[in-house]
Amino acid sequence: MLEPEALSAFAALSQETRLRIVRLLVQAGPEGMAAGAVGEAIGGATTSRLSFHLTHLEHAGLVQSRRDGRFIIYTAVYPALAGLVEFLMRDCCQGHPEICAPVMTALVCDCDPSVIEKA
Template structure:
């Protein structure tokens, strides 16, 4: 991941609503969530507000959308999220990896792999 891509990703999640949406989508996994469901989980956010935030996340390549019938389903792009974490941790701890053990332990708990 290039620095500008990382900056775009971090900028997108540096806003509270977008961070909440991304975390919802991470929990939802590869199946994702309909835009309407995201609005409901945000406490009844308007469709225009949800769309505004999802557009920012999509531009930063953190989420993707697909149409299913009349719904638009959004899901996290796990490969990009992994790259973002890897960018941040690339030169981790100046060789003192014991400081990275917590992050490594959290990643080790992941079971299965989403399709994207």
């Protein structure tokens, strides 16, 4: 990820509702969530307000949408989120890996890898 994309992503995440939406979609996993369920989960946001935030996150490349019948399903774009972490940590350590150890420990996922492979 290059700096302009990182700046766009961080700008999108700097707003409380959008940060909550991304965290919610990360928790939802690759199957994502319907827009209505996202709205309910973040405190009953109005349709227009939710649409504004989701559009902003889509333009930043952090979420994507797909139609499933009458519903629009939103999912986190995991490669973009990983790219943000990589952007921040790219120059980490300067030859001292112990500096990055806490970050690497925090990134350990307690997920079932078979679920990730199917996504």
